[in-house]
Amino acid sequence: MRRTDGAVIYSFPAEGRHLVYRVNGVVSVRPLLSDEEIFTLNGFMKFAEDLGYRIIPPSDNM
Structure with a gap:
């Protein structure tokens, strides 16, 4: 609905x-x-973990 x-x-x-x-x-x-x-990044990470994937953050020595 247009406000004006x-x-x-x-x-x-x-x-x-x-x-x-x-x-x-x-x-x-x-x-x-x-x-x-449709997933947010956090939702996708939770979905992947629920499927049994391990989420490993990148190392600092890249």
Whole structure:
């Protein structure tokens, strides 16, 4: 809803999973496919650990 005049300029889909993203200041929405997952870095690390991977930080002598 636009604040200046209250006009509805976009209505968000009521069902399903959607990705909201911004590119160059333009906000877009697209449906996620059934095989797509979205992770933050911390979420991905937890997911990998739950699968049995060991997360080893890089050494200091690179």
